Amino acid sequence: MERKLSKIYTSYKNLIILLALILLSIIPTCTAKEITSSPLAPIKVIDGDSLEIGTQRIRLMGIDAPEYVQQCKNQNKKKYACGIKSADYLKEMIGDGPITCKIIKKDQYERNLCTCYKGKINLNREMVKNGYAITYMESPYKKEQQEAQQNKRGIWSGRFMQPRLFRRLKEQQKLN
Numbered sequence: 032m033e034r035k036l037s038k039i040y041t042s043y044k045n046l047i048i049l050l051a052l053i054l055l056s057i058i059p060t061c062t063a064k065e066i067t068s069s070p071l072a073p074i075k076v077i078d079g080d081s082l083e084i085g086t087q088r089i090r091l092m093g094i095d096a097p098e099y100v101q102q103c104k105n106q107n108k109k110k111y112a113c114g115i116k117s118a119d120y121l122k123e124m125i126g127d128g129p130i131t132c133k134i135i136k137k138d139q140y141e142r143n144l145c146t147c148y149k150g151k152i153n154l155n156r157e158m159v160k161n162g163y164a165i166t167y168m169e170s171p172y173k174k175e176q177q178e179a180q181q182n183k184r185g186i187w188s189g190r191f192m193q194p195r196l197f198r199r200l201k202e203q204q205k206l207n
Contacts, residue, residue: 066143068129076125079117079164081142084132091155092135092144093170095194096121096163098201103191106183113186117163120185124154162187165194 068074072085079096082089096117097103103113132145147154158164160175162185170176180187192200 094164095167
């Protein structure tokens with residue numbers, strides 16, 4: 032009888048270890064300094080400068096992309112969904128992943144402010160360089176923005192409202 036109980040206990044113990052390993056493979060790796068997606072942790076792009084890896088909310092530091100619902104005007108002065116276009120470009124760069132995001136600090140909404148990479152590609156820099164985001168605060172991407180602006184890439188090919196001004200306008204409209 033004791034031998035049967037020992038086998039049952041060992042089986043449950045192995046099952047618990049197996050379940051723990053499965054759970055650990057699903058949850059994105061998160062150290063104090065970085066978050067790395069795993070094949071089973073979904074990467075969800077919210078807009079051109081925000082995403083989620085598993086349950087971790089991430090804001091791409093140093094950039095500000097058009098809001099998802101924001102409209103811009105192209106060189107022919109026709110409106111287009113620049114917010115959606117920005118988010119789609121980020122999705123395209125990420126592809127199937129994996130990505131690694133180096134945490135710099137938290138913002139007021141408890142999102143991780145990060146510089147994210149797919150391999151050696153700095154996603155933050157690429158968003159600015161290709162005109163799908165602008166620099167924000169103490170951004171190291173001012174040279175890339177100047178280049179995008181001069182070459183009329185992305186939103187620089189037409190007219191747009193600064194994303195932070197667009198957010199303020201929307202907040203004011205809610206109050207009225």
